[in-house]
Amino acid sequence: MPKRLRVLAGDCTVTFSGSNDRQRTQRGRVVVLIKPDDTTLVHDADGYQPVEWLTRPDSVTVEGDGDAFTVTARDGESTLRVVAEEATAARALPVTEAGxxxxxxxxxxxxxxxxxxxxxxxxxxxxxxxxxxxxxxxxxxxxxxxxxxxxxxxxxxxxxxxxxxxxxxxxxTERFDRVWDCPDCGADLRVRTAPGRVYLGCGEYPDCETTFSVPSGTVVDDCPCGLPVFETPTGRRCLDGTCDRWETATDGGRPRL
Known part of the structure; x- marks a missing residue:
């Protein structure tokens, strides 16, 4: 089910107090938005920025009935409090991520x-x-x-x-398992996975712990060290990002003329 955005509106007194000695009280007809992550925003009629807010506070409580309400958001030593003398709206609306x-x-x-x-x-x-x-x-x-x-x-x-x-x-794995040799011991490099990551690891693990993350890019050449060279969004690089032989053979990842 979609998450809910709470919308409250009315003639309100808005008070903010914080650990940096900032104290501020305002009065007006405002709209209070409480997002699903408890971020609390108070908007008036002017511009796009809220007049007060607390981002992802530790707690938010809403008290009151149809005629009035009180919103209290606390985050550490900061407190945002909205007291409605007259409530004009109170609803919970479904919201989703936009993309x-x-x-x-x-x-x-x-x-x-x-x-x-x-x-x-x-x-x-x-x-x-x-x-x-x-x-x-x-x-x-x-x-x-x-x-x-x-x-x-x-x-x-x-x-x-x-x-x-x-x-x-x-x-x-189907394309690159055992294609290259480990530069440290000569064993086959095996394709391995971890959450959110594909990498090459020495087939002699745990005796040899050599590993290389597979970058976003395509193989376009061979490095003097025997490993592949990748064309990535930031330029060409050896599979081994610390390879001295690649840096020696190129000028900062660019072939020497």
Whole structure:
């Protein structure tokens, strides 16, 4: 179910007191917004900024009946208190995250939006995490109906948004498992995974603990050390971000002329 935004309005006295000796009292017909994370905002008729606010306070309480209300938000030594002498509105409204539209939820037909590093349904609020650097394409998965994504991990992979349907880790493993040798002991580098991360680790672990994170980018060359060179959003680099031989062979990641 969507989260709720509380909206209260009326002729109010607004008082703020804080640990920095800031004391302020205002009076007017205002609107009080209490967001799902308890952020409390007090807006008047002027401009877009609230006249007072507390971001994610420790606690928020609302007291009163239909004719009046009192909102008290506390965060450490700061207190925001709104006392309505006359209430004109008090409602709880459904709200969701806003983001870039990327498709339709196959489960409930609600709108899918990209919000930060996730894709979220604006109706059922189902959420799917995106790998770092991934983009959502216009394609749709034939199996589940979710959007397809484009992500670079050594090469370009086009996968379903749901990792349970098509796994980035499986795709990288199929392509790059045992392709390169460990520069420290010569054993095969194996594709391994951790939450939110795909990396290469020495096949002789725990005797050899060499590991390398696979960056967002594509393999475009070989480094003198024997590891691959990646074209990334910030330029070319060896898989080993500390590789001295790559720095020697290039000028700050750029081939010497």
């Amino acid at each position: 870039t539209p990327v498709g339709t939820c196959p489960g409930c037909a609600g709108p899918l939006v990209r919000s930060g590093g996730d894709v979220v349904c604006g109706n059922c609020e189902e959420r799917w995490g995106l790998p770092a650097g991934a983009t959502v394409t216009d394609g749709t998965c034939e199996n589940c109906g979710l959007p397809r994504i484009r992500v670079e991990r050594g090469e370009v992979f086009r996968l379903c948004l749901d990792p349970g349907c098509e796994s980035l880790a499986d795709a990288v």
